[in-house]
Structure formats: structure tokens, C-alpha cells
Amino acid sequence: MEKSKIIHNVYAHPLLTEEDLSLISSLHQEVYFSKGEYYLSKGEKPESYLILQSGLMRSFVYDYNGNDVTTHFFTKHQLVIEVLSLFKQMPSEESIQAMTDSKCWKIDFNVFENLFHTIPGLSEWGRTWFSEEMYRFKQRSLEMKTLSATDRYLKLLKNHPEVILQAPLKHIATYLGVTDTSLSRIRKEISKGDIPLK
Amino acid sequence: MEKSKIIHNVYAHPLLTEEDLSLISSLHQEVYFSKGEYYLSKGEKPESYLILQSGLMRSFVYDYNGNDVTTHFFTKHQLVIEVLSLFKQMPSEESIQAMTDSKCWKIDFNVFENLFHTIPGLSEWGRTWFSEEMYRFKQRSLEMKTLSATDRYLKLLKNHPEVILQAPLKHIATYLGVTDTSLSRIRKEISKGDIPLK
DNA sequence: TAAAACACTTGACTTATGACAAGAAAACAC
DNA sequence: GTGTTTTCTTGTCATAAGTCAAGTGTTTTA
Incomplete structure (x- = not known):
């Protein structure tokens, strides 16, 4: 599957036109992570996010005993992102690591933010994505209990x-x-x- | 503490002017909930959110055995809100109930959204609030594990x-x-x- | 390709937590 | 103000899950 198909798939939104998507697509760059390699380490401020084309990645934190606790598995066509540190521009508590050799598309967050303010459909997409992300979070934390x-x-x-x-x-x-x-x-x-x- | 102080406190943001805050404040209406009373029941679509001035409220869901599980306690000066169903306009999985007699300020979500698009500071505030909300969520789900x-x-x-x-x-x-x-x-x-x- | 590191399973034991039930105390409703 | 309901504690017992440690097989790497 080539780049533009992936991008179209991930950013699918009624308000985003073909031209919007082409522009968005052009700003994503190919990156590879080999098994075990880190995309983000605890304490770093992320400056980008990824779209995972193939492979498997995970985020994790260290608990009070120093054990690592996996917080999320990133699978094909998901955004690989640490929302909090990226949005708040603070050091990340989480680390993100490739579990297998992985191919990704990376976009600089500043570049994304500029687009975000100029393409109305993209801010709608972003709001939707974020609320979906919240939804997944709430669901998961509920499941941990029930x-x-x-x-x-x-x-x-x-x-x-x-x-x-x-x-x-x-x-x-x-x-x-x-x-x-x-x-x-x-x-x-x-x-x-x-x-x-x- | 009178209304405008609460509102100023809750909506505090560098980009929001005194005039913005007065306007925002004017759109909040006083509501009371007596102990045990519901603000939101499972299956309803919320059309507003609240600012809790005094009292204590909680949100909860039913688990697979039908037991109610408290998901959050709302304390003084917090937003009382079910983000997902409000943003996605879908029936709520959660219910929200007053634990004690409570005094709140209520704002219609449509009214808020109009303001949101016309007052730049408010959308900034909203984005910040939402990312803080996400932060609280992540923190809490981590604590449940660690x-x-x-x-x-x-x-x-x-x-x-x-x-x-x-x-x-x-x-x-x-x-x-x-x-x-x-x-x-x-x-x-x-x-x-x-x-x-x- | 040999050594080391890692991944997974299993056993024996300990501990934390849940289910159920009874009873005291407090809060609530009429 | 009295009867009813709710809240909280506590006991007993059952069970799920953790800890520690050993052992086997599988990758990784130098």
C-alpha cells in the first residue's frame, strides 16, 4: 500500500478535500525503526507524531518499583503519539519503542499545527480524533475495572x-x-x- | 463567593479578556441539585455542562454484573461534564448524580460552541482544558495499575x-x-x- | 556456532481480595 | 419520633493473583 492511500485512510474526514489530503500527505516523511529502537524516551519533548504503516510499537511507563508497564500497543495505521507531552510541550512520562521493525510516516508537529489553523477540515478531524482518543482511554480504564x-x-x-x-x-x-x-x-x-x- | 469570581477562576486564561469573561459569565445559569438527584442519566444526550460551585457530584457506570462503579468525583469549581457524549452527541454510558445538595452554573453547549468559534481565547482555553482532562485520565488509569x-x-x-x-x-x-x-x-x-x- | 540473553512455563507457597452474612450505628422518611 | 433503610464494620471462608525459583526452549550476538 503506498503512501497516499495510508494518509487518505488515516485522515479520512468529510471536510477534507483531495487537495487538502495531498498537501497533508506531502508533509509526512518516511522513517524506520528497528526492533527495540526508541521513538521517544522518558523525559524527552516530542516534536512530531507518526503514522504506523507496518510493524508494532508500544508505549510504557515505569511504576514505583521501576518495572516497566506497557500503556498502549500501536498497531497498523494508528497514530503513534504521546498526546500530553506533545500538546503541552513538556517532558514525556511515557517512552515509545518499536516491538518489531516498523515503517512509519512522520510529521513535524509545528507543521501540523500550521495546517491545523489553515485547513478547517483538519481542525475538525483533529477534534474528532482527540475525542475518539479520549473515548478509547475511558473505555480501557473502565475495562480494567469491570x-x-x-x-x-x-x-x-x-x-x-x-x-x-x-x-x-x-x-x-x-x-x-x-x-x-x-x-x-x-x-x-x-x-x-x-x-x-x- | 459570587458568580463572576467563580467564572473568572474556572475560565482563567491569558487570552481571555475581562469582556470575554463577562460575556461567558452571563451565559451561565444557576441550577441546584439535591442529594441523589441526577444531572445526567445513562442513555441521555447531554446538552450542557456545569460548573460546580458547592457540593459533591459523581459519575458512574454499570459494570457487566450491573454493579455501579464510580468513575469520577466532581469537586468544587470543576466542570461537571461527560465529554464523550457531549462532543460526539451520542447517548451517555455514564450517569452523573449529586452526592450532596449542590449549587451549579449551567451553560448550554450550543451556546458555548458559538462562543468557542468567535472568541479565540476560549478555543485555546478549551483545548487546554481538554488536554488537561486527558492528562488527569492518563494519570488516573496509570495509578490504577501502579x-x-x-x-x-x-x-x-x-x-x-x-x-x-x-x-x-x-x-x-x-x-x-x-x-x-x-x-x-x-x-x-x-x-x-x-x-x-x- | 557457542555463550549469553531472553521468553515462557510450571511448581510450591504466600498474600490480598472477594463473597457472603450478621449486626451495630447512623441517616432518612413519613 | 419511630420504623425503615442505608452505612459501615467484622468474621469466616474461598479464590485469584503475586512471589520466588527452577527448568526448558528459543533467539540473539559476537
């Missing part, structure tokens, strides 16, 4: 099997809020067929 | 003692992600002095 670890795992498996297949168990475990030992046992239970897949 | 139930309780006690004092234990418990039984025991441990208050 679903069991097994159900959270099954949900991730159903919605993002690529994460289960490509990410190491320990990162999936912290993402789901359990230890790797527990997750290993959950998998065992599921594979025994005791757990209905709904 | 802090123990006891630490989460102590943090709430430190930052919002008024919630601990005014909300019934069962709602505090679901907010913290534990049962009321557990929270009661956590309190007991703390009162024994075994837990350092940091």
Missing part, C-alpha cells in the same frame, strides 16, 4: 490478535495489569478449552 | 479529603477499584497507624 484478567486477554486477542502474536508475553501482561506468570496460566486455562470464547 | 489500593486511598485522602468525608464508602470503594469490605479493612489498617502516611 473485566477479569482473562476477559481482558480474550478481548485483546479478539480485537488485536497481531499484538498477542508479536509482543512478548511480559509486555502483554503488564498491559493487562497482571504478572507474566499469571498470564501464562491464563493462556493455559484457555488452551484447555475451559473458557468459553464467547 | 499503586496499591491503600496508596490509591491515601492519595485520594490527601488530594480530595472532602470526597472521603462526604461520599459513602461504597462509592469511594468502586472508584478505587476495590469492594467496600476491602476498603473498610484498609481504613482500619491505616487507623492502627501501621501505614506510613508519607
Whole structure:
């Protein structure tokens, strides 16, 4: 899939014209991250965001014991972004790292902001995206409360099997809020067929 | 504290002038909620938001067992708002209820949106507020993972003692992600002095 | 290709938390 | 002001999940 298709896909919005999209597209630059490589490290101020074309990335923080806790998996065609530090221009608490070799399109945030103020459709798109992002956040934090670890795992498996297949168990475990030992046992239970897949 | 002081306080932003604030202020109307009364019920589309002058309110959802789970406590001078359903104009998953008799200032969202597009400072304020809201969300969902139930309780006690004092234990418990039984025991441990208050 | 690092599983044990139920105290409603 | 409901605590017991440690297989890397 070539660049303009990806960009059109990600920025799809009724108010954005073909010309808008071409312009937006032209401002994205190809970047590659190899497995383990960091896009953003804790303490840095991000100056851009990415669109992930292929591969898998994750964001994580360190908890009070110094353990890293995965906060999000970025999958194909998602924005790879740390919203808070980018918008507030403050050092990031989160780090972002490639889990597999990844190909991305990068856009400078200043450049984006200029466009944002000149293309009305883009600010609409941005507002929508941000409110969707908030929605995903609220949903996820609710799930952490209302679903069991097994159900959270099954949900991730159903919605993002690529994460289960490509990410190491320990990162999936912290993402789901359990230890790797527990997750290993959950998998065992599921594979025994005791757990209905709904 | 009279109306304009509250409004000035809540909408404080370098780009908002005295005249802007007077105009904004004039569009807020006094409303009262008595203890237990709903501002928003699950399934409704909100058409406004509130500024809480005095009292305590909470938002909550029902989990898969039908238990209500408190998602947020609204305290003095906070916006009482369900962002997603208000912005996306869809039925709310959350309900919002007064925990004590409360005095609020209400503004119609359409009215706000008109202002939003005509007063540049207000859209800046809105963007900032929303990103702060996101920040609070991320912080909270992180805490749910990285802090123990006891630490989460102590943090709430430190930052919002008024919630601990005014909300019934069962709602505090679901907010913290534990049962009321557990929270009661956590309190007991703390009162024994075994837990350092940091 | 050998050594090291990592990924995953499993066992034994401990601990935290939940479910259920009973009872005291406080708040509320008529 | 009394009866009812709600709130909170506490006990017992069951269960889920964490910790620690060992062992196996698989990548990675020099």
C-alpha cells in the first residue's frame, strides 16, 4: 500500500478535500525503526507524531518499583503519539519503542499545527480524533475495572490478535495489569478449552 | 463567593479578556441539585455542562454484573461534564448524580460552541482544558495499575479529603477499584497507624 | 556456532481480595 | 419520633493473583 492511500485512510474526514489530503500527505516523511529502537524516551519533548504503516510499537511507563508497564500497543495505521507531552510541550512520562521493525510516516508537529489553523477540515478531524482518543482511554480504564484478567486477554486477542502474536508475553501482561506468570496460566486455562470464547 | 469570581477562576486564561469573561459569565445559569438527584442519566444526550460551585457530584457506570462503579468525583469549581457524549452527541454510558445538595452554573453547549468559534481565547482555553482532562485520565488509569489500593486511598485522602468525608464508602470503594469490605479493612489498617502516611 | 540473553512455563507457597452474612450505628422518611 | 433503610464494620471462608525459583526452549550476538 503506498503512501497516499495510508494518509487518505488515516485522515479520512468529510471536510477534507483531495487537495487538502495531498498537501497533508506531502508533509509526512518516511522513517524506520528497528526492533527495540526508541521513538521517544522518558523525559524527552516530542516534536512530531507518526503514522504506523507496518510493524508494532508500544508505549510504557515505569511504576514505583521501576518495572516497566506497557500503556498502549500501536498497531497498523494508528497514530503513534504521546498526546500530553506533545500538546503541552513538556517532558514525556511515557517512552515509545518499536516491538518489531516498523515503517512509519512522520510529521513535524509545528507543521501540523500550521495546517491545523489553515485547513478547517483538519481542525475538525483533529477534534474528532482527540475525542475518539479520549473515548478509547475511558473505555480501557473502565475495562480494567469491570473485566477479569482473562476477559481482558480474550478481548485483546479478539480485537488485536497481531499484538498477542508479536509482543512478548511480559509486555502483554503488564498491559493487562497482571504478572507474566499469571498470564501464562491464563493462556493455559484457555488452551484447555475451559473458557468459553464467547 | 459570587458568580463572576467563580467564572473568572474556572475560565482563567491569558487570552481571555475581562469582556470575554463577562460575556461567558452571563451565559451561565444557576441550577441546584439535591442529594441523589441526577444531572445526567445513562442513555441521555447531554446538552450542557456545569460548573460546580458547592457540593459533591459523581459519575458512574454499570459494570457487566450491573454493579455501579464510580468513575469520577466532581469537586468544587470543576466542570461537571461527560465529554464523550457531549462532543460526539451520542447517548451517555455514564450517569452523573449529586452526592450532596449542590449549587451549579449551567451553560448550554450550543451556546458555548458559538462562543468557542468567535472568541479565540476560549478555543485555546478549551483545548487546554481538554488536554488537561486527558492528562488527569492518563494519570488516573496509570495509578490504577501502579499503586496499591491503600496508596490509591491515601492519595485520594490527601488530594480530595472532602470526597472521603462526604461520599459513602461504597462509592469511594468502586472508584478505587476495590469492594467496600476491602476498603473498610484498609481504613482500619491505616487507623492502627501501621501505614506510613508519607 | 557457542555463550549469553531472553521468553515462557510450571511448581510450591504466600498474600490480598472477594463473597457472603450478621449486626451495630447512623441517616432518612413519613 | 419511630420504623425503615442505608452505612459501615467484622468474621469466616474461598479464590485469584503475586512471589520466588527452577527448568526448558528459543533467539540473539559476537
